[in-house]
Amino acid sequence: MIKKSLQSGFASEDLKEGSTSMKRPVVFLLLGPSLVALAVWMVAAAIAGRIDDSFIGVCAITSFLLTLPVSAITGLVDGYLARGLPALLRASLTAAFGMTVAIGLVLALFKIMFSSSVPPEVMNGALCAGFFLLLPMGLCSLLSDDDGNRQRHSIEPACA
Numbered sequence: 406m407i408k409k410s411l412q413s414g415f416a417s418e419d420l421k422e423g424s425t426s427m428k429r430p431v432v433f434l435l436l437g438p439s440l441v442a443l444a445v446w447m448v449a450a451a452i453a454g455r456i457d458d459s460f461i462g463v464c465a466i467t468s469f470l471l472t473l474p475v476s477a478i479t480g481l482v483d484g485y486l487a488r489g490l491p492a493l494l495r496a497s498l499t500a501a502f503g504m505t506v507a508i509g510l511v512l513a514l515f516k517i518m519f520s521s522s523v524p525p526e527v528m529n530g531a532l533c534a535g536f537f538l539l540l541p542m543g544l545c546s547l548l549s550d551d552d553g554n555r556q557r558h559s560i561e562p563a564c565a
Contacts, residue, residue, distance in 0.1 A: 429487075429549040433480030436548070438472040440541035468537070475510055475538060476545070479503040483546045496546040503542030504535040511535075 445468040449461040483499040490498070511531040512523055 432549040437476040437545045441472040442469040496543045499546040500543030507538045508535040
């Protein structure tokens with residue numbers, strides 16, 4: 406009884422099903438927005454060329470900051486889906502959810518700041534923002550997969 410209360414969070418008994426690792430938040434909060442900022446930086450550099458480097462930097466920083474809340478929400482959903490879905494199905498659903506949240510964020514910000522109706526140009530921009538998040542969110546979901554580690558550390562027999 407006393408031994409149980411003195412255990413740290415890193416004990417081998419804590420690696421069971423209820424514990425979570427810090428892998429998912431790090432991947433979704435750092436790698437996801439960084440991949441989106443890199444993609445936006447490359448597209449902006451291809452469009453603007455070497456003429457306006459500050460425009461490229463502003464686009465990359467803005468995309469990182471706008472992707473951060475979307476990636477956090479998507480990471481939470483991915484953690485919930487990780488309990489019962491295989492990795493590839495979960496990655497597809499997570500990518501679609503991240504894209505949907507990004508589109509909703511862009512449209513909501515435009516509607517709050519400017520007008521009640523959304524012009525088609527802004528809708529196309531929101532769809533582009535969603536497609537920029539499609540691949541990074543799916544990749545983050547695959548990289549944060551803890552299923553292989555849980556099976557590898559298990560010492561229980563295969564047949565019960």
